Amino acid sequence: MDGNGSVDTREARAALADAAAVGDRMRAHTRGYGVFALVLSALFPTVLLAVAFVPLDPRLLGVGSAIAGALAGTGSAVTAARLTAVPRGFTPRYLTAFLTSSGLYTAVLVLGIVAFRDSAAWWIGGAALTAAPLVVLGGTILRGTRRTAAPDQDAVRTMWA
Template identity: 35%
Template sequence: MDREQAAHALSDAGAAGSRLRAKARLHAAVSFVLGLAAVAILLVFGVLVPPPASYAIMGVGLLPLIALGIYTGSRPVVPRHYAALYQICGAAGAGIYSVVVVVGAAVFPGSLAWWLPGALLTAVPFFAVGYLDLKAARGRP
């Protein structure tokens, strides 16, 4: 391999790395948006919607969690150990969400004092995935 071919190969590798970092930043933004969607869904259905109709929160509120699961499961390349961390974040999010919804619907229907902290706590796994993606985009596995 001569110098010209080596320089071209390095240039191609740098361009590929830039594309991967940009894609990781996009995925982080999507994770943060899913976290905000989970907060909004829990607040709207938990506080603003009356109890009989608020039971739809289980189905609608699971959409961001399902989207997170599909996203993390469909990533072809992740930094070392991140696949397990993504699965842990998804399971934690589902568990937190379930506790917030079941207890909130039974004991605290319409109470902002329950639903706001619960909604914010439910968003933590989404934000954790976004943070991990930003960390990977900076090149720190």
């Protein structure tokens, strides 16, 4: 600022450049959370399809499924504990998506073993359904990380003129 209380154009441009750099870093950082949610969304369908189509003892598949779920939960907890910055509202959205996928997975698994053991449509549809909440979360986060258009330089000049 000069003595008259007005802002120097160079200072204003530098401040805008700094803000844009911070925004770029945050977008790059939060993009990883969207990718993480999308990768995690593949876990539930993979295990369900293995249960449905791999010819193993259902008890062995149930134990393997429980272990895979425990590893996914532990991995998610460790990842969440190491986060330094997260997208706005990420924690409740992630918990909602993860718990919804987990609940759907459990329902599809139990009902499939009890009532739909030989129904490919049940297992494939259930696999897609269990992935949906985490796919939506990952897609939402990735869409939010797109770079917004830079402010028009003429508008910046007019604003600070």
